Structures are given as C-alpha cells and as structure tokens.
Amino acid sequence: xxxxxxxxxxxxxxxxxxxxxxxxxxxxxxxxxxxxxxxxxxxxxxxxxxxxxxxxxxxxxxxxxxxxxxxxxxxxxxxxxxxxxxxxxxxxxxxxxxxxxxxxxxxxxxxxxxxxxxxxxxxxxxxxxxxxxxxxxxxxxxxxxxxxxxxxxxxxxxxxxxxxxxxxxxxxxxxxxxxxxxxxxxxxxxxxxxxxxxxxxxxxxxxxxxxxxxxxxxxxxxxxxxxxxxxxxxxxxxxxxxxxxxxxxxxxxxxxxxxxxxxxxx
Amino acid sequence: xxxxxxxxxxxxxxxxxxxxxxxxxxxxxxxxxxxxxxxxxxxxxxxxxxxxxxxxxxxxxxxxxxxxxxxxxxxxxxxxxxxxxxxxxxxxxxxxxxxxxxxxxxxxxxxxxxxxxxxxxxxxxxxxxxxxxxxxxxxxxxxxxxxxxxxxxxxxxxxxxxxxxxxxxxxxxxxxxxxxxxxxxxxxxxxxxxxxxxxxxxxxxxxxxxxxxxxxxxxxxxxxxxxxxxxxxxxxxxxxxxxxxxxxxxxxxxxxxxxxxxxxxxxxxxxx
Numbered sequence: 001x002x003x004x005x006x007x008x009x010x011x012x013x014x015x016x017x018x019x020x021x022x023x024x025x026x027x028x029x030x031x032x033x034x035x036x037x038x039x040x041x042x043x044x045x046x047x048x049x050x051x052x053x054x055x056x057x058x059x060x061x062x063x064x065x066x067x068x069x070x071x072x073x074x075x076x077x078x079x080x081x082x083x084x085x086x087x088x089x090x091x092x093x094x095x096x097x098x099x100x101x102x103x104x105x106x107x108x109x110x111x112x113x114x115x116x117x118x119x120x121x122x123x124x125x126x127x128x129x130x131x132x133x134x135x136x137x138x139x140x141x142x143x144x145x146x147x148x149x150x151x152x153x154x155x156x157x158x159x160x161x162x163x164x165x166x167x168x169x170x171x172x173x174x175x176x177x178x179x180x181x182x183x184x185x186x187x188x189x190x191x192x193x194x195x196x197x198x199x200x201x202x203x204x205x206x207x208x209x210x211x212x213x214x215x216x217x218x219x220x221x222x223x224x225x226x227x228x229x230x231x232x233x234x235x236x237x238x239x240x241x242x243x244x245x246x247x248x249x250x251x252x253x254x255x256x257x258x259x260x261x262x263x264x265x266x
Numbered sequence: 267x268x269x270x271x272x273x274x275x276x277x278x279x280x281x282x283x284x285x286x287x288x289x290x291x292x293x294x295x296x297x298x299x300x301x302x303x304x305x306x307x308x309x310x311x312x313x314x315x316x317x318x319x320x321x322x323x324x325x326x327x328x329x330x331x332x333x334x335x336x337x338x339x340x341x342x343x344x345x346x347x348x349x350x351x352x353x354x355x356x357x358x359x360x361x362x363x364x365x366x367x368x369x370x371x372x373x374x375x376x377x378x379x380x381x382x383x384x385x386x387x388x389x390x391x392x393x394x395x396x397x398x399x400x401x402x403x404x405x406x407x408x409x410x411x412x413x414x415x416x417x418x419x420x421x422x423x424x425x426x427x428x429x430x431x432x433x434x435x436x437x438x439x440x441x442x443x444x445x446x447x448x449x450x451x452x453x454x455x456x457x458x459x460x461x462x463x464x465x466x467x468x469x470x471x472x473x474x475x476x477x478x479x480x481x482x483x484x485x486x487x488x489x490x491x492x493x494x495x496x497x498x499x500x501x502x503x504x505x506x507x508x509x510x511x512x513x514x515x516x517x518x519x520x521x522x523x524x525x526x527x528x529x530x531x532x533x534x535x536x537x538x
C-alpha cells in the first residue's frame with residue numbers, strides 16, 4: 001500500500017515538474033521572440049554580434065562532423081537500399097528510396113541529434129555555470145534582461161543554422177549515396193543526379209527543413225530550461241547537461257514521428 | 267550625511283518565506299544619502315536574503331522596499347531597468363562573465379545602456395580601473411585574476427555607470443587581511459570621491475567597524491539593532507555582545523524536541 005502511495009506521489013511530482021518546465025519553455029520562447037521583434041524600440045536590441053557568435057558555434061563549427069556523418073549515412077542508406085531491393089530485383093529504384101529518406105528523415109534527424117549533443121548541452125552547461133556563479137543575477141541587477149542577452153541570440157542562431165546545416169547534410173548524404181550507387185550499379189554520377197532531380201519534389205526538402213526549424217526551437221528551449229534549473233554546484237551542472245541532451249534527443253525523435261504522421265496523412 | 271534629505275533606501279516591515287520557512291520577520295530600515303550602512307550578522311541570519319530583496323531579485327511575502335523613492339515591487343519592468351542603472355552591485359564571488367575580458371566586463375553596462383562610441387566607453391572603463399587599482403589588466407580573462415583582483419574588477423563594474431547606490435556582498439570574504447583592508451579603504455574612497463550611498467553585507471567584524479557609518483545587526487531574520495559603530499559596541503543586547511565577542515550562543519535545550527530531531531520526526535519548520 002505504501003509503495004503504491006509512493007509511486008503515485010512520484011508520478012504526481014514528475015507530472016507537475018514536467019508541466020511547469022513546459023510552461024517555462026513556452027514563456028521563454030515568447031519572451032525571446034518578443035525581445036527580438038520589439039527590443040530595439042526599448043533601446044535594448046538583441047545584439048546581432050551575439051547572434052553571429054552563436055551561429056558560428058552552432059553551425060560553422062559543426063560542419064566537419066555533419067559532413068562526415070552525412071556521407072556515411074548516405075552510403076549506408078544506399079547499401080541497405082540495394083540489399084533490400086535486390087529481393088525484388090528492383091535495385092534501380094534505390095535512388096527514389098535514398099532521395100526520400102535523406103531529405104525527409106535522415107538529414108534533419110541526424111543534424112538535429114548532432115546539434116543537440118554539441119550545442120544544446122553546451123548551452124545548458126553555460127547557463128547552469130552562469131547561474132551558480134551569480135552571473136545571471138549580475139545581468140539582472142545591471143538591468144540587462146538575461147532572455148534578451150543569452151536566450152534570444154542562441155534561439156536565432158540555431159534557428160538559422162540548423163536548417164542551413166540540414167540543406168548541407170541533404171547534399172552530402174545524397175552525394176555519399178550517389179558514389180556507392182554509381183560504383184555498385186554502374187550508373188554515372190550525372191545520371192544519378194538527373195534521376196534525383198526528376199524524383200525529388202520541393203515539398204520533400206521543405207518537409208525536412210520544417211522539421212529542422214522545429215528541432216532548433218526544441219534544442220534551445222530544452223537547453224535553457226535545464227540550464228536555468230541547475231542547483232547544487234558543479235555536480236548539478238553535470239546532471240542538468242546530461243538531462244538536457246537526453247531530453248532534447250527524445251523530444252526530437254518524438255516530434256519527428258508526430259510531424260511525419262500529421263503531414264503524410266494530411 | 268544630511269538627515270533632511272529623503273532616504274535612498276527605505277524598507278518597511280519586510281516579511282519573506284522560503285516555502286513554509288520564514289526567513290525575514292518584519293525588517294524595517296533606512297539608508298541615508300552618502301552613508302555606508304553595514305548589514306551584519308552570522309550565517310543564516312537572513313542578510314543575503316535581505317540583500318537579494320534590496321536588489322529586486324526576490325519578491326517579498328509582504329512589506330515594501332523603496333529605492334530612490336520608488337517601490338521596486340510595484341513599478342514596471344522598464345522603470346525598474348532605469349532604476350537599476352542607478353544601482354551598482356559587487357557580488358561575493360565577483361560574478362564576472364568568464365567569456366569576456368576584464369575590460370569588456372567593466373564596459374558591459376555602458377555598452378548595453380548608453381550610445382557612446384567604443385573609444386569613449388573604453389576610456390570610462392579604464393578610469394574606473396584606475397580607481398580600483400587595476401590599470402593595465404584590460405585584456406586578462408577573469409580566470410587569470412587573483413581573488414582580490416576579482417573583487418576589485420567587480421567593484422569597477424559596479425561603479426562604471428556612476429550609480430547613486432553601491433551594494434557590496436561580503437567584499438572582504440576569502441581575502442588575506444592586507445588585501446581585505448585594501449578593499450575596505452577602496453569602499454571608503456568610492457563613497458568620498460563619488461558621493462555614493464553604500465550598503466555592505468558582511469560577517470567580518472573588523473571590516474564592519476572600519477567602514478560603517480551605521481551598522482544594522484541581523485539575527486534569525488530580525489533586526490537586533492541599528493546604530494552607529496559606538497552604539498552597537500556599547501549595546502547591552504546579549505545576542506549582539508555574543509556576536510561581537512564571538513561567543514557561541516547557548517541553544518535552549520528542549521529534551522523532547524531533541525529526541526524528535528534525533529529520530530527524524532521533528533515538525534519544526536521555522537528557522538533562520
């Protein structure tokens with residue numbers, strides 16, 4: 001009986017915490033957008049230099065690893081595609097399979113997960129450390145809104161760079177697949193490209209980019225909420241950083257499924 | 267210190283809780299223009315909480331905090347932002363931004379609140395660095411500074427906007443006696459040179475007696491006494507004398523409560 005009470009108690013507390021974190025995230029999103037749109041009217045704009053610094057960190061510095069993973073994923077899809085299609089003797093259809101899975105799924109998903117691991121965790125750790133060092137308090141007492149100064153630049157930088165990285169990942173993954181397909185099926189790379197262009201619709205690419213924009217918002221909000229919830233020194237920073245990566249990746253995968261479900265049935 | 271001018275800080279019957287625990291039990295005090303008020307008390311006396319209320323970082327359960335004539339819990343965000351430009355704060359650990367150089371740290375309030383060109387801001391920031399004896403350390407990062415330098419850089423950042431009120435949280439904590447004395451002298455210098463009112467929170471007796479015009483002694487969330495250094499020294503209050511003479515306070519022993527505490531069944535939530 002008492003274990004049942006404890007379980008119910010735990011579930012209840014976790015639910016309340018979840019709801020309050022979702023509320024905090026929603027408020028932060030609105031405030032960040034508000035400062036972006038109207039901050040300059042109050043003489044407190046979101047600094048473009050801070051947005052560029054974030055974009056550089058989130059986007060440009062992630063290029064090498066995104067490139068390596070994309071080319072690998074592209075080749076992997078081609079290998080698996082040819083293997084599974086050979087059961088029907090339909091290997092030549094591999095281009096369609098690769099084109100759709102890369103643009104609609106793999107490019108946005110792999111880029112989102114990478115950026116969540118690289119930048120979402122860094123954001124949580126940075127904000128958490130700033131909180132325990134009273135740097136956030138210092139901003140507040142200086143009359144500098146922390147949402148404008150810290151959250152809005154991260155949100156805008158990620159919102160621009162994640163879709164940009166996804167486009168790059170699209171190209172590289174399709175190139176990786178093309179290299180394998182041309183070697184395996186004796187098809188020239190230009191013939192493969194022509195086939196890609198005729199098969200891919202703008203809609204497929206937009207489907208992926210729409211998701212990546214959504215992932216960008218999720219990564220930043222999860223990072224900020226976890227960073228802002230840090231208590232208990234260095235150990236707390238570590239715990240919340242881990243939590244931020246786990247939550248961001250879970251949120252990305254679940255959102256991905258829901259997004260695909262809604263848009264492919266509509 | 268002119269008594270006729272209205273106080274720069276006025277706290278009336280401030281009550282505050284953390285959850286069910288009462289932290290401040292009806293604090294009232296005033297800070298006059300140009301004076302140095304030291305808020306003193308042991309650990310858990312509520313002095314840091316009081317400071318956070320004066321800075322508008324916490325909202326009280328009841329009571330009012332007026333700064334420069336404005337109730338900080340009743341004014342709009344924009345008014346508060348303007349008010350904050352007249353307040354400077356030096357935090358205990360310095361709270362310097364670790365990603366920025368010392369000069370950028372000190373310049374940040376100017377960058378965010380003024381439209382001066384960069385060279386002018388650099389000159390203003392360097393002038394404050396001269397005042398706190400940090401000239402020439404522009405390009406260093408906070409991680410490269412010693413404890414005393416961090417405190418001085420934090421003071422320079424706090425005064426860069428020429429505030430009316432300066433708040434210092436434990437300015438000499440964690441420093442060796444010589445450096446601590448330098449920081450005390452610096453606070454006196456800042457008050458005399460820049461005509462600021464200063465609120466210092468500390469538990470260091472020596473430092474408090476040296477710099478204070480008046481001392482407010484806080485204990486278990488209550489103001490035990492407010493007065494000049496001489497008045498506080500001569501106070502007949504036992505708790506103040508215990509604090510001054512570093513005597514350990516004898517806790518009143520309640521055997522039943524003691525047993526409950528040991529067995530983990532204590533229901534008392536009230537405490538410092």
